[in-house]
Each structure stands twice: as structure tokens, then as C-alpha cells.
Amino acid sequence: xxxxxxxxxxxxxxxxxxxxxxxxxxxxxxxxxxxxxxxxxxxxxxxxxxxxxxxxxxxxxxxxxxxxxxxxxxxxxxxxxxxxxxxxxxx
Amino acid sequence: xxxxxxxxxxxxxxxxxxxxxxxxxxxxxxxxxxxxxxxxxxxxxxxxxxxxxxxxxxxxxxxxxxxxxxxxxxxxxxxxxxxxxxxxxxxxxxxxxxxxxxxxxxxxxxxxxxxxxxxxxxxxxxxxxxxxxxxxxxxxxxxxxxxxxxxxxxxxxxxxxxxxxxxxxxxxxxxxxxxxxxxxxxxxxxxxxxxxxxxxxxxxxxxxxxxxxxxxxxxxxxxxxxxxxxxxxxxxxxxxxxxxxxxxxxxxxxxxxxxxxxxxxxxxxxxxxxxxxxxxxxxxxxxxxxxxxxxxxxxxxxxxxxxxxxxxxxxxxxxxxxxxxxxxxxxxxxxxxxxxxxxxxxxxxxxxxxxxxxxxxxxxxxxxxxxxxxxxxxxxxxxx
Numbered sequence: 001x002x003x004x005x006x007x008x009x010x011x012x013x014x015x016x017x018x019x020x021x022x023x024x025x026x027x028x029x030x031x032x033x034x035x036x037x038x039x040x041x042x043x044x045x046x047x048x049x050x051x052x053x054x055x056x057x058x059x060x061x062x063x064x065x066x067x068x069x070x071x072x073x074x075x076x077x078x079x080x081x082x083x084x085x086x087x088x089x090x091x
Numbered sequence: 092x093x094x095x096x097x098x099x100x101x102x103x104x105x106x107x108x109x110x111x112x113x114x115x116x117x118x119x120x121x122x123x124x125x126x127x128x129x130x131x132x133x134x135x136x137x138x139x140x141x142x143x144x145x146x147x148x149x150x151x152x153x154x155x156x157x158x159x160x161x162x163x164x165x166x167x168x169x170x171x172x173x174x175x176x177x178x179x180x181x182x183x184x185x186x187x188x189x190x191x192x193x194x195x196x197x198x199x200x201x202x203x204x205x206x207x208x209x210x211x212x213x214x215x216x217x218x219x220x221x222x223x224x225x226x227x228x229x230x231x232x233x234x235x236x237x238x239x240x241x242x243x244x245x246x247x248x249x250x251x252x253x254x255x256x257x258x259x260x261x262x263x264x265x266x267x268x269x270x271x272x273x274x275x276x277x278x279x280x281x282x283x284x285x286x287x288x289x290x291x292x293x294x295x296x297x298x299x300x301x302x303x304x305x306x307x308x309x310x311x312x313x314x315x316x317x318x319x320x321x322x323x324x325x326x327x328x329x330x331x332x333x334x335x336x337x338x339x340x341x342x343x344x345x346x347x348x349x350x351x352x353x354x355x356x357x358x359x360x361x362x363x364x365x366x367x368x369x370x371x372x373x374x375x376x377x378x379x380x381x382x383x384x385x386x387x388x389x390x391x392x393x394x395x396x397x398x399x400x401x402x403x404x405x406x407x408x409x410x411x412x413x414x415x416x417x418x419x420x421x422x423x424x425x426x427x428x429x430x431x432x433x434x435x436x437x438x439x440x441x442x443x444x445x446x447x448x449x450x451x452x453x454x455x456x457x458x459x460x461x462x463x464x465x466x467x468x469x470x471x472x473x474x475x
Contacts, residue, residue: 009251064333085276087251
């Protein structure tokens, strides 16, 4: 099953897990399954209109889905999906 | 390649940089490049601390530091450029003293100011490399845009709890911060280090990734961390790398840029420049103390996290963490008078808003939270 890596700031909304394995053929399906399981995650990943938020990037392996087929990007069994939100801390 | 360099090295410098001089990739030529180099550090905090110490030690000839802050006790867990006796001093003074002690050959330029749209281009223009060690989104976008407009590489690092990101933006026309994140998160959705915490060691590691990249850029050796986003996860001790591409539609570095000068970054990030005037329903800590002393009937709700409640608490308070409030609201009676508090007043303001919408009529927010309680009522309650 494809593995989704959950970043530190979002783990509190995903049962404190750092990764989740779920079934899905595309990025959209996987994120749908993820937010179905962890409802609190939804507002952190999607806007009220259901669009992926522009400060949260999704990668299939090392490639940004904005440069692939966005949420329709297909996902293979062994792929790793990373959710990478922007963080600003530095002090 | 040999670039003629005006200034040579003194005998003291030759001895000091001996371990550089005997590496073929650095050598005398590289050390002179370091001496000629001008690097600007934005922020003398968690990331700026290791950067300042190591870049000074490495012999970077001129180091600019931009910071307006004062050292406080909560900085010392990670900002190793400052010591206990520096608490209360300007970070600029404390950092400059540490850097000068390590290497008196370095010229240090101090900018005792917050970087702004008005001063950024003027400050950045004299430097070869800009290193971003700030802690907020408006300044991150400001530094990015200024670097793109001036054609300077922006060595980026950011941290949160156990996780860090680093890359080099705007390197020879490469991708910039806006290509990675076109827009900032709305205020309040992403916690800062002050709210979310940070493992003290983490900025040391990410700051030194930035220092490494700055030195490589100056020396012109190796493969810069450009077009790649390095992710570091301290808990799993894992480094990963993601591809970062320039966005042809990017408003600042794209093919048809719409941003040709610096904008209002506070507005862009939705952050008000000044704190709003105290809203209705605020309660001062002294008033809370008077209510307690009078024996008034009310419920004091602490909406912080359980691990914060372990550190300190106000006597008689009831812990309901903010995110549990929606499912535990039934434990409270809308007819009771309720006072809500958190660490400094931000989360409790959200709780007051929630409770008011839920039909509670007498709810107030304790101004300044438990920090104000410690400051003005009971100093035995520790600040954190």
C-alpha cells in the first residue's frame, strides 16, 4: 500500500502518527481516504471550497504533484506520498 | 581559476585558517574568497546563532546581522551565541561580542531594526549571500522577493519542533520561495516556535546546513542545495530531498513577473501591523485575583495543553484543552460566569469566541494569560 508521511505540525490531527498506509490509485483518492479517517486534517489540507491549500505541498516520492497531474497523479503500491506544509520558525 | 585579491592573509590568519589552507578545494585562494565575502544574516536567533559563530570562525570577512530583539531566558535553550549573562542585552551586541571573541578579523555590520519593505533593498544590496533565519511569514516573503529583485542567493532554513527544511532560493535564476509556497498560511493556522516549541538542538543542525551552503557558494565548490528542498526529521533521524522547480507563473521570478518592487508583506500575510485594541470581554489578572479574594462564583477554564498544565497552573482552574472544547463543552454550564485563560491570551480568545457562539453569555478572556498572572499576581508561578 502507498505510504503517506505526516509532517510534525499535522500529526496532532492524525492520531499522532508519522505515517499512514492507505489504499488509493491517485493522490486525490489517498488524501480523500486520509481525511475520511482523520476528519480534523481536512481543514488543514483543503480550503472551504475543497481546493488543496497553497501552503501545503504534496509530493509523490520526490516530485511535486503540481508538476505532475495534480490530484489526479497516479500512485503505485510502493510510492511514498509526502505532505509538506510551510513552516516559518527560525528563532 | 585565479581571481586577483587585494588583501592577503596575515601570519596570524594563516595559522588560524591552517586546516582550511591545507584542503586543496579551499587553500589560500578559497580562504581569500572567504575574507572578501559579505554575508547577511537575517535574525540572530536559533538559526542565526550557529550561523554567526561558524561563519565568523570560518573567516567570512564581513558579516551583517539584522535583529532588533533582546536576549531572554527562553532563548538560551538553543541560541548558543548568547549566554546567561547576556539576558536583557540586545541580541546584536551579544552576538557581535561572541563572534568577535571567536574571530577578531571579521567585520560585523549591525542593523538594529526589523527588516521592512522600506529598508530591505538598501540593507541587502551590499552583500553577496543572504541567509534567512527569521521566524515569521511576512519577513520570509520579504527576504525572498528582495533577493530575487537584487539577484542574490537566499540560503533558507526553517524549523518546527523536530523538523527542519533547508534550500537555496534564487540561485542563478533558480526557484524561489514563492515557487515552493505561492501563498502563506492564514494567521493562526500554523503555530510558531513560541507557540509550538522547538527541540533546542534542531536550529543548530539546520543553521549549520545553511552555513555550509553559504561557504560553498562563496568558495564556488560542490553542488549547491538549489532546486532541492532538504527535509530533516530529528525523531527518525532521516534526511530526505524533494525536487524544487521554478514556476514559470511565479509572480516574482516567473517569465512575466507582476511583482517588480517590494510590497506590503504584513497585508500579504494577513497579519495586522499592530495588535488590535483590547476587545470586549477581557479581564485583567488583578481583577481575577480580586474576584477570587471576594469569593465570587465563577468557573476558571484553562485551555492550554496537559503538558503545559504540568508546568504551572492558576489555583482552582479546570483544564479543557482548546481542541477538546467542542466535544467537552457539555461539562460547562452556560448560566455560569466563565473566565478562560491560556499561556498568553491567544488560544483563550478563540475559546471565548467558540463559547459565545455556543450560547454562553458571561465569558471573559484573561488578558495576557498565565504569563500575566505570574508577572502581576503570583511570581511563584513559573513563566515558560
